[in-house]
Amino acid sequence: MHDHDPADDGYTWPVCTACGRDLWTDELDRQACRPCEDVTAARIAELPSLFRQLNTTAALMRGARRPGGGSSGSKTPPIPPRLEVLSLVGPGGVAARLRDIEDSWRKAFKRRIAPWAGSPSEAVPVHATFLAMWLRRACEEYESVGQDIDDLRRLHGEMKAIVNDERKPGRVQIGACPGQLEAGLCGQPLTASAASHRVRCGACGSRWETLGEWRELRAAQERVLAEAAGVAA
Known part of the structure; x- marks a missing residue:
């Protein structure tokens, strides 16, 4: 328990800069x-x-885009764009x-x-490794660590909410299978x-499992659409 009487005149018991709770005597x-350190380490x-x-x-x-940046001519991309995803993985x-x-x-900490x-994608694990290594010292010495802990909490929450968002449709339509049957x-x-990133056709068994195969799927779908348009013309 605390070994100082909080009622002493002029004395304010130290609190955690992250959660605001009173620190224990071995945390002064x-x-x-x-607890904030442990939760942040897990995040x-x-x-x-x-x-x-x-x-x-x-x-x-x-x-979903055609190599070279041109328009694919198709109204249905493999995965609909989500701005919140792009903002998290992109610059800033x-x-x-x-x-x-x-x-x-x-x-x-006077480091370079x-x-x-x-x-x-290369930077995130490197930054996370550094923060994990220096978290304890930051919790012990860095006066602004409470704000950083809150920033990490919010960032982790944003990422996890998108990954686990069950309100979004579980699956989306990505066009017709271009595979061949008898x-x-x-x-x-x-x-x-x-x-x-895996797609399987339940009718003919065709599979697309890599980004390269996704592009092949889109190209095959576009060929089918172009052939159909040519026949119709």
């Missing part, structure tokens, strides 16, 4: 309490995995927000600050989920 030399550990899932979804969105997203926290800790030249074109409606 800290800026943030141990940091999950960030790379959450980012990979968001980045896969964003890659599938980008994979997860990587930049983690970098800003890392830079503030490096400055506080160098610009990061890699892609967000009787001719398969044409079975295909669906895909943002949670997986």
